[in-house]
Amino acid sequence: xxxxxxxxxxxxxxxxxxxxxxxxxxxxxxxxxxxxxxxxxxxxxxxxxxxxxxxxxxxxxxxxxxxxxxxxxxxxxxxxxxxxxxxxxxxxxxxxxxxxxxxxxxxxxxxxxxxxxxxxxxxxxxxxxxxxxxxxxxxxxxxxxxxxxxxxxxxxxxxxxxxxxxxxxxxxxxxxxxxxxxxxxxxxxxxxxxxxxxxxxxxxxxxxxxxxxxxxxxxxxxxxxxxxxxxxxxxxxxxxxxxxxxxxxxxxxxxxxxxxxxxxxxxxxxxxxxxxxxxxxxxxxxxxxxxxxxxxxxxxxxxxxxxxxxxxxxxxxxxxxxxxxxxxxxxxxxxxxxxxxxxxxxxxxxxxxxxxxxxxxxxxxxxxxxxxxxxxxxxxxxxxxxxxxxxxxxxxxxxxxxxxxxxxxxxxxxxxxxxxxxxxxxxxxxxxxxxxxxxxxxxxxxxxxxxxxxxxxxxxxxxxxxxxxxxxxxxxxxxxxxxxxxxxxxxxxxxxxxxxxxxxxxxxxxxxxxxxxxxxxxxxxxxxxxxxxxxxxxxxxxxxxxxxxxxxxxxxxxxxxxxxxxxxxxxxxxxxxxxxxxxxxxxxxxxxxxxxxxxxxxxxxxxxxxxxxxxxxx
Numbered sequence: 001x002x003x004x005x006x007x008x009x010x011x012x013x014x015x016x017x018x019x020x021x022x023x024x025x026x027x028x029x030x031x032x033x034x035x036x037x038x039x040x041x042x043x044x045x046x047x048x049x050x051x052x053x054x055x056x057x058x059x060x061x062x063x064x065x066x067x068x069x070x071x072x073x074x075x076x077x078x079x080x081x082x083x084x085x086x087x088x089x090x091x092x093x094x095x096x097x098x099x100x101x102x103x104x105x106x107x108x109x110x111x112x113x114x115x116x117x118x119x120x121x122x123x124x125x126x127x128x129x130x131x132x133x134x135x136x137x138x139x140x141x142x143x144x145x146x147x148x149x150x151x152x153x154x155x156x157x158x159x160x161x162x163x164x165x166x167x168x169x170x171x172x173x174x175x176x177x178x179x180x181x182x183x184x185x186x187x188x189x190x191x192x193x194x195x196x197x198x199x200x201x202x203x204x205x206x207x208x209x210x211x212x213x214x215x216x217x218x219x220x221x222x223x224x225x226x227x228x229x230x231x232x233x234x235x236x237x238x239x240x241x242x243x244x245x246x247x248x249x250x251x252x253x254x255x256x257x258x259x260x261x262x263x264x265x266x267x268x269x270x271x272x273x274x275x276x277x278x279x280x281x282x283x284x285x286x287x288x289x290x291x292x293x294x295x296x297x298x299x300x301x302x303x304x305x306x307x308x309x310x311x312x313x314x315x316x317x318x319x320x321x322x323x324x325x326x327x328x329x330x331x332x333x334x335x336x337x338x339x340x341x342x343x344x345x346x347x348x349x350x351x352x353x354x355x356x357x358x359x360x361x362x363x364x365x366x367x368x369x370x371x372x373x374x375x376x377x378x379x380x381x382x383x384x385x386x387x388x389x390x391x392x393x394x395x396x397x398x399x400x401x402x403x404x405x406x407x408x409x410x411x412x413x414x415x416x417x418x419x420x421x422x423x424x425x426x427x428x429x430x431x432x433x434x435x436x437x438x439x440x441x442x443x444x445x446x447x448x449x450x451x452x453x454x455x456x457x458x459x460x461x462x463x464x465x466x467x468x469x470x471x472x473x474x475x476x477x478x479x480x481x482x483x484x485x486x487x488x489x490x491x492x493x494x495x496x497x498x499x500x501x502x503x504x505x506x507x508x509x510x511x512x513x514x515x516x517x518x519x520x521x522x523x524x525x526x527x528x529x530x531x532x533x534x535x536x537x538x539x540x541x542x543x544x545x546x547x548x549x550x551x552x553x554x555x556x557x558x559x560x561x562x563x564x565x566x567x568x569x570x571x572x573x574x575x576x577x578x579x580x581x582x583x584x585x586x587x588x589x590x591x592x593x594x595x596x597x598x599x600x601x602x603x604x605x606x607x608x609x610x611x612x613x614x615x616x617x618x
Contacts, residue, residue, distance in 0.1 A: 002192060005164040006157065008469070010201065010461025011143060011193075012168050013136065013181070015104045016231030016263060017051040017418065019458035020143050022151070025164070028471060032208065032459040037146045039085030043068035049086060051454060052142060054231075056100040056135050057088035058120075058128050064091075073145045081128075084142045089295070094318060096291030097123045103139070105232040105260055106132035107184070108170075108177035122287075133184055140167075140188035161190055164468070166461040171197035171228075171235045171480055172258035174538055174560055175592045182589055195590030196464050198457050199226035199237035200252060200475050202416035205460030207473060209451045215248050217448065218412060223253075225410035225445065227381070227429055230417040231263040234377055236384045238408065239475065252477030254388040255540055257558075259380060261372040263298070263419045266342050269375070270297035273341050274315060274331045283329055285317070292317040293331075300333040301342070305422040311335050339424065347378050347428040352386065352407050352436040354379045378432050382407070385436075391541040409442045421453045478510040482542050483592060484557060485582070486535030503537045503551040506584040506594055510543075516585040517547040528568065528576055528604070536560040547584070580604075 009022045010032065021032040036048030043064055059069075059081065069079040083091065092099025100119045107114055109132070117129040130138075144160045152158035167190075169181050178195055185193040196204075203226060207214045218224070222241040228234070236256035242249045271294040275285060285293065293315065300313035312334045319327020356374035372380065385407040392408065413430060420426050426447075434444035451459070467474050484503035506519065537557035539545075551557060580596040587593060597603040 002162070002164045004157070005162060007151075007163045008462050008465025009147070009160065009163045009165045010168070010196075010458045010463070010465065011140070011165060012198070012201070012455075012457040012461065013104060013139060013184075014054055014230060014418075014457075015102055015233065016054055017454065018054050018139050018143065019051050019455055020147065021455065021458035021462040022163070023462050023466060025466060025469060032205075032462040034455055034458065035143075035147060035150060037085070037143065038072055038149065039142070039146075040069065040071065040083055040087035041085075042087060042090075044070075046071060052085050052139065052146075053089040054101070054103065054139055055085070055088040055092055056103070056130065056138055057083040057091045058098045058100070058130070059083060059091065060098070063095075071145070073149045082138070084138055093292055093295035093299075096120075096295070097288055098127055099291075100130055100135050102232050102264055103132045103135035105264070107136055107180055108173055108258065114180055133180060133187070136181070136184035137187040140185055140190060144189050164465045165190055165193045166196050166201075166465050166468075167193040168196050168198045168201050168457050168461050170230075170233045170258065171199050171237050171252075171255040172233070172540075174258065174481070175483060175536070176561055179591045182591055193589065194465075194468070196461050197235075197237070197252070197255070197477075197480065198230075199228045199235055199255075199414075199416060200239075200477070201457040201460035201464065202226060202228065202451075203239060203250065203414060203460065203475060204463045204467070205451050205456040206414060206448060208459065208463040210449070218248070220248065222411045223408065224250075224412045224414055224448070225385075225433070226414045226416060227420065228416040229262050229377065229419040229425075231419070232260060234259040234261040234372075234380065236381060238388065238410070239477075248473075250473060250475040252475055252480070253392060254384075255480035256380075256384045257540060259372045261375060261377065261380070262417070265371060265375055266346060266419065267294050267298040267301065269341050269345060270294075270301060270333065270338070273297075273337055274333060277331050278329060285329065289317055289329075297333060301338060304333070304335055304338050305424065308423075342422075343424050343428050346375055347425060347432065348376050349428075349432055349435075350376065350378050350382060352382045352439070354382050356380055356383055378429070381429075381433070382436070385410075387541060391543055405440050407436065407440075409437050409440070410445045411443070412448050413445050414448045416453060416456055418454055476512075478512040479507055479586060479592070480509070481538040481540050482509040482545050483507040483584070484537040484539075484551060485594060486537065500552075501535065503557055504582075505545045505547055505549040505551070506582060507586060507592055508546055509539075511584075511586050513586050513590055514588045516583060519548045519582040519584070528578055533562050535562050 005025060007022045008025055012019045020035040023030045023032045034050050036050060037052045038046050038048055039052055041047045044067060066079040069083060097120060114132045117131050119130055119132060119135060147160040167185055169178055182193060218241045220241055220243045224239040226237040237252060238254040240251050240253050242251050271290055274293055274297060275290060278285060296315035296317055300315050303313045304310055312332045314330055314332055316328050316330045319329060356379045358373055389408045415426055430447060437444060466472055482505055484505050486501045487504050489500045489502055537559050539557050578598050580598050583595045585593045593605055595603050595605045
């Protein structure tokens with residue numbers, strides 16, 4: 001807990017929307033409040049909104065005057081030539097080549113240089129570009145400026161950087177994406193944010209909303225499945241209700257793989273459905289018009305889901321001629337098309353034995369996000385529950401043992417993410433999971449009373465800030481994955497075969513924040529003074545590997561992006577191999593560090609952050 005903080009602040013840095021909630025640390029029973037975020041809603045018009053759309057628009061110099069871009073905190077002089085929030089989203093629907101979207105998904109792209117100015121992808125050369133890291137930092141900087149203007153009001157002690165800030169990330173974010181999120185926060189002027197998994201934040205919000213009554217809604221032995229479908233990602237988490245010295249406790253026992261599957265995919269699917277309708281009417285559109293159609297489809301989707309009595313919504317996109325109005329194209333999205341595309345397409349009724357289809361990829365492909373190969377969320381969920389049953393059955397995790405059953409049986413469901421606001425989508429998930437459980441003789445899981453799905457993560461993150469101060473129930477769990485470093489083994493050279501690599505466990509699954517683990521002594525050498533490549537691996541299934549355990553087949557693990565850096569040689573020649581011992585540390589912020597120390601006390605630190613390592617320290 002940050003010393004002297006007056007507020008616990010929770011920030012949901014979302015793929016499509018961001019939000020900020022807070023509560024005073026001096027009031028034990030205070031409920032989280034949501035900050036109304038000032039933002040441009042029309043050129044020259046600022047209004048408060050509970051959500052900040054996570055979009056950044058880069059207008060042409062002749063498109064919007066400086067005065068139209070001013071915010072309450074904009075200093076005198078030329079205004080920044082960028083727009084964040086509601087106006088950015090609206091302008092981008094008209095001119096998508098200048099719109100940055102899904103920065104959070106790009107931030108966790110496994111092969112992209114996330115510091116390179118690459119967004120908007122595929123835009124013409126005359127359009128300025130920005131990196132996923134910088135775009136994320138801009139959204140956070142907007143939230144910081146809004147807080148400082150609306151809450152701090154010039155009081156340095158109330159500035160956002162002086163508060164206990166919790167920043168949420170998908171549970172499936174790996175160590176690199178977590179570190180990059182912290183870096184974006186620091187770039188935005190937030191020096192010590194703490195990371196929290198979004199499904200856990202949702203459960204904290206639920207506990208906060210239920211008050212003391214949450215203990216009457218669950219019992220020891222319950223297994224809560226959190227289904228979190230947001231704008232860009234789908235996360236599954238399992239949280240067990242346990243007995244802690246006679247009191248109810250909560251422990252996160254499993255996290256699913258990182259799935260780039262969410263509202264963005266759904267909007268694009270609807271856009272392709274509407275594109276086909278236009279084609280059937282003899283009208284063709286280019287890829288930039290398809291982007292505009294995608295934004296229009298999202299708006300139509302939200303209107304239809306919000307009003308079940310409405311049967312269709314018109315979608316209009318600009319034409320390609322000089323007369324935008326005269327060349328505009330119009331198409332209708334009907335409720336039948338919405339349900340068949342989204343409910344049946346993304347949440348089909350499948351058996352629990354169904355598995356995601358692996359699509360064969362072409363040798364050459366355009367640069368894009370690594371979306372899930374199978375858009376069927378129910379197939380992804382079936383695979384998650386089945387894989388985790390095998391992994392948890394062989395562990396000491398506090399989950400019911402289901403001998404002869406094909407998958408873990410959740411006893412309660414908690415929904416999160418803006419996508420799940422649609423009653424039709426929530427109902428289909430409940431129906432499918434209940435059918436799976438019933439087929440194996442179990443009772444249908446009950447749905448936990450809902451909270452505001454748009455704001456639950458931000459509110460839960462604020463509540464977590466108070467829990468970190470020692471007040472309230474804390475969800476235990478530690479790291480969601482086990483982490484490994486690749487160690488090249490000494491072996492005779494064989495033409496055409498690289499040296500074999502062992503994966504050495506440096507941080508077991510469940511390692512708590514603020515703890516360190518020293519690996520058992522073994523003969524390890526660290527190459528210093530010349531470029532070196534570190535290979536890292538992770539697993540969300542290997543629960544029982546302890547620090548120092550060796551996995552000889554690294555193919556069983558998920559390989560993370562490598563870190564290439566030069567560790568300085570304090571003495572001796574470049575390329576020297578120094579005998580070292582390894583030590584891992586999960587920081588209080590929730591990031592992972594790896595340190596190699598020699599017999600003289602010198603230490604080299606390598607963080608999972610794709611940056612150069614620090615200088616050796618005595």
